[in-house]
Amino acid sequence: MSGLGTAFGSGAMTNSIYEIDEMGPKDAIFAIGTNTTECHPIIGVKMLKAKARGIKLVVADPRKTDLARHADVWLRHRPGTDVALLNGLSYVILTEGLADETFIAERTENFEAFKEVAMRFTPEYTASITKVPAEKIIEAARIIAKADATASYYTMGITQHTTGVDNVLSVANVAMLTGNMGKSKGGVNPLRGQNNVQGACDMGALPNVYTGYQSVTNPDVKAKFEKAWNAQLSDKVGLTIPSVLNAITRDEVKILYVFGENPMRSDPDINHVEHCLKHLDCLIVQDIFLTETAEIADVVLPGVSYAEKDGTFSSTDRTVQRIRKAVEPKGKSLPDWQILRDIMKAMGYPADYSSAEDVFDEMRFLTPSYAGISYKRLENGGIPWPCPNENHPGTPILHIGKFSRGLGKFAPIEHREPAELPDEEYPLMLTTGRVVAHYHTGTMTRRSWGLNGAHPEESLEINPKDAEKLNIEDGDEISVTTRRGSLITKAQVTTRVPQGLTFITFHFTESPGNILTNSAADPVTQTPEFKVCSVKVKKLDFSDFGCQKRKIFRKKSSYIK
Amino acid sequence: MNTKLNSFVVADPRKCIGCKACELACAVVHADSDGKTVGTVETPIMPRLFLVKTAEVTMPIQCRHCEDAPCANACPVDAISQVDNKILINTEACVGCKTCMMACPFGAMDLVPKYKDGQVVTQNGLMSETEDGLVEKEVMLAHKCDLCVDQPNGPACIRVCPEKALELIVPKQVKRKRNVEAATNFLDSVKNFFD
Numbered sequence: 001m002s003g004l005g006t007a008f009g010s011g012a013m014t015n016s017i018y019e020i021d022e023m024g025p026k027d028a029i030f031a032i033g034t035n036t037t038e039c040h041p042i043i044g045v046k047m048l049k050a051k052a053r054g055i056k057l058v059v060a061d062p063r064k065t066d067l068a069r070h071a072d073v074w075l076r077h078r079p080g081t082d083v084a085l086l087n088g089l090s091y092v093i094l095t096e097g098l099a100d101e102t103f104i105a106e107r108t109e110n111f112e113a114f115k116e117v118a119m120r121f122t123p124e125y126t127a128s129i130t131k132v133p134a135e136k137i138i139e140a141a142r143i144i145a146k147a148d149a150t151a152s153y154y155t156m157g158i159t160q161h162t163t164g165v166d167n168v169l170s171v172a173n174v175a176m177l178t179g180n181m182g183k184s185k186g187g188v189n190p191l192r193g194q195n196n197v198q199g200a201c202d203m204g205a206l207p208n209v210y211t212g213y214q215s216v217t218n219p220d221v222k223a224k225f226e227k228a229w230n231a232q233l234s235d236k237v238g239l240t241i242p243s244v245l246n247a248i249t250r251d252e253v254k255i256l257y258v259f260g261e262n263p264m265r266s267d268p269d270i271n272h273v274e275h276c277l278k279h280l281d282c283l284i285v286q287d288i289f290l291t292e293t294a295e296i297a298d299v300v301l302p303g304v305s306y307a308e309k310d311g312t313f314s315s316t317d318r319t320v321q322r323i324r325k326a327v328e329p330k331g332k333s334l335p336d337w338q339i340l341r342d343i344m345k346a347m348g349y350p351a352d353y354s355s356a357e358d359v360f361d362e363m364r365f366l367t368p369s370y371a372g373i374s375y376k377r378l379e380n381g382g383i384p385w386p387c388p389n390e391n392h393p394g395t396p397i398l399h400i401g402k403f404s405r406g407l408g409k410f411a412p413i414e415h416r417e418p419a420e421l422p423d424e425e426y427p428l429m430l431t432t433g434r435v436v437a438h439y440h441t442g443t444m445t446r447r448s449w450g451l452n453g454a455h456p457e458e459s460l461e462i463n464p465k466d467a468e469k470l471n472i473e474d475g476d477e478i479s480v481t482t483r484r485g486s487l488i489t490k491a492q493v494t495t496r497v498p499q500g501l502t503f504i505t506f507h508f509t510e511s512p513g514n515i516l517t518n519s520a521a522d523p524v525t526q527t528p529e530f531k532v533c534s535v536k537v538k539k540l541d542f543s544d545f546g547c548q549k550r551k552i553f554r555k556k557s558s559y560i561k
Numbered sequence: 562m563n564t565k566l567n568s569f570v571v572a573d574p575r576k577c578i579g580c581k582a583c584e585l586a587c588a589v590v591h592a593d594s595d596g597k598t599v600g601t602v603e604t605p606i607m608p609r610l611f612l613v614k615t616a617e618v619t620m621p622i623q624c625r626h627c628e629d630a631p632c633a634n635a636c637p638v639d640a641i642s643q644v645d646n647k648i649l650i651n652t653e654a655c656v657g658c659k660t661c662m663m664a665c666p667f668g669a670m671d672l673v674p675k676y677k678d679g680q681v682v683t684q685n686g687l688m689s690e691t692e693d694g695l696v697e698k699e700v701m702l703a704h705k706c707d708l709c710v711d712q713p714n715g716p717a718c719i720r721v722c723p724e725k726a727l728e729l730i731v732p733k734q735v736k737r738k739r740n741v742e743a744a745t746n747f748l749d750s751v752k753n754f755f756d
Contacts, residue, residue: 037578037579038579041578041580044578045578045723045724048578048724064616066578066579066619069616069617069619436579436580436581437581448600449599449600449602449606450585450588450589450599450606453585453588453605453606454581454584454585454606455581494615494616495615495616495617496615496616
């Protein structure tokens with residue numbers, strides 16, 4: 001979001017999901033850092049269907065994901081070398097005369113500065129950094145540049161790095177270089193995870209904005225909200241999650257109110273997270289299940305699931321849709337907005353919303369991009385924002401004619417190595433991700449018979465050459481250790497990972513992947529480098545204490561009823 | 562062809578996306594449950610087809626209902642036989658010796674615990690040492706694709722696959738269709754070179 005905000009003026013997915021269904025033999029998809037068929041299966045299946053209709057597919061991923069297996073060109077780059085790879089593609093596009101000169105001249109700025117850096121990334125130089133053969137870089141660049149329309153898709157594979165923002169800016173560079181912005185079947189498309197994370201961001205969950213990305217430091221915006229809410233508001237940017245944790249250790253944050261999040265399993269370096277959360281004066285958790293974070297809370301407020309409340313969800317392509325209550329909440333659990341309203345009242349603020357629609361209407365009159373969306377209009381289907389007034393149909397494709405910030409801005413980006421690379425003590429690299437059966441910390445999916453049954457336990461993907469050196473066979477119990485923590489799991493010996501790289505998820509509480517990950521983060525967004533750290537793996541020896549540990553592990557891993 | 566060959570379900574590896582909907586559907590229709598939804602099933606998930614997911618290929622593997630079924634020929638208690646063009650296991654006779662498992666070249670055979678009315682059925686004599694002490698061992702039975710013989714609508718896996726990757730092969734029909742196509746195509750080309 002930060003990268004695209006800088007390049008284009010708006011951080012959201014620029015095009016719409018349905019455009020994939022319209023792609024044909026003259027179009028292309030460039031998927032980098034996204035295991036789409038596994039993590040966004042519906043969009044992934046659309047991509048495969050488009051492939052069957054003749055599009056060209058370029059996939060950049062260090063692992064041989066199912067999407068990579070279907071690609072016309074699979075760029076198997078070293079984790080953390082996305083900038084080099086993208087600069088390498090840009091070099092080929094520039095030197096083979098494939099750049100869209102008209103687009104660059106009329107719709108962008110800062111091109112020369114970017115070109116100066118990109119021109120150093122010859123295929124051979126790029127190959128030396130990324131370990132992708134030069135011919136593949138050239139082939140991929142030609143496909144991306146020559147297609148009538150190329151849509152770029154990315155997710156956490158490029159954002160969860162200390163160079164996350166740089167990686168995104170580089171994807172934007174390639175899209176602008178090839179003139180693939182502001183048109184159908186093109187664009188730069190980050191795929192969001194949760195069904196309403198886009199909505200949460202739109203509502204100002206980030207610490208520097210109000211709703212619709214209006215800045216908290218802007219005095220006109222501050223005045224507008226102070227008048228609407230009849231309250232005094234701060235003009236300072238708040239804290240991101242990593243900063244919150246550090247502030248807790250310095251006693252600057254005393255109370256934490258967590259809702260719909262499980263930091264005890266989804267944040268990196270969870271030993272550190274646990275230490276911080278237990279240091280609080282008061283931890284309040286609002287959730288629909290007793291998560292690992294709720295278990296250590298001082299107060300637990302029971303929320304309700306999607307079926308038990310009214311409201312809206314905003315999908316990854318900015319489409320706002322209604323959700324409608326179908327069943328009554330159980331026991332004393334309440335919709336989030338009611339809990340928050342009641343807390344505000346108890347704290348002395350006269351919050352008098354009587355329905356989710358009340359809240360929505362108050363919000364949209366303060367939010368230009370949502371102003372034209374109403375519950376009444378949503379009865380006829382979803383509306384993609386920006387939608388400034390009630391006669392506006394919504395905006396499926398952004399940046400047509402001009403970018404949100406006017407001109408698209410190129411960025412000159414140098415390659416930087418990840419924070420923690422393999423060394424003698426921790427000789428392998430670890431990357432993390434998801435499997436199709438589970439969602440994040442498994443709060444919901446491990447309580448589902450079918451989903452948990454389809455994938456009941458963790459395993460570490462390890463290349464056969466690495467496994468052989470460690471005397472590990474497929475299915476062996478192993479210990480996996482980083483500088484931050486250790487867990488026990490099974491080995492899955494496979495060539496899906498290249499030699500030197502291992503992969504684990506973060507879905508299983510009894511072997512939580514984030515006990516291993518590094519909290520080193522991107523300096524701008526503070527997104528942690530979940531995708532790269534160094535690890536050592538050892539086969540477990542059952543002649544000693546290791547055997548006892550394994551029995552405990554087995555008991556805990558049974559399906560949660 | 563004199564005899565009717567057995568039908569079997571097979572997946573197209575070019576279409577399979579590894580979602581396991583087939584495994585879930587199989588487990589649900591064979592589970593001893595009255596409920597209408599998957600969420601009501603209490604017994605563990607025990608599919609009769611097995612998704613393989615490697616760097617090279619993703620597809621489920623299941624029983625081929627072999628004409629000269631090695632599993633049937635190997636079974637020392639004659640628990641496996643051909644019934645109405647399907648190779649089926651008579652679970653009452655099965656002793657769980659795993660000879661069928663060793664015989665099957667596809668790995669289509671599995672052994673699973675027996676459940677009745679949502680509870681596992683245990684053996685009378687054989688005890689097992691566990692961390693909870695000595696408990697009766699559950700009855701284990703051979704288990705493989707039965708072409709959904711008890712289902713009115715035929716194989717569940719084929720119906721749920723979102724990519725239509727699974728197909729029921731009826732050998733006689735496939736052969737006939739190809740013979741006709743080959744003959745028709747030849748007729749078209751022969752007009753060009755025979756006088």
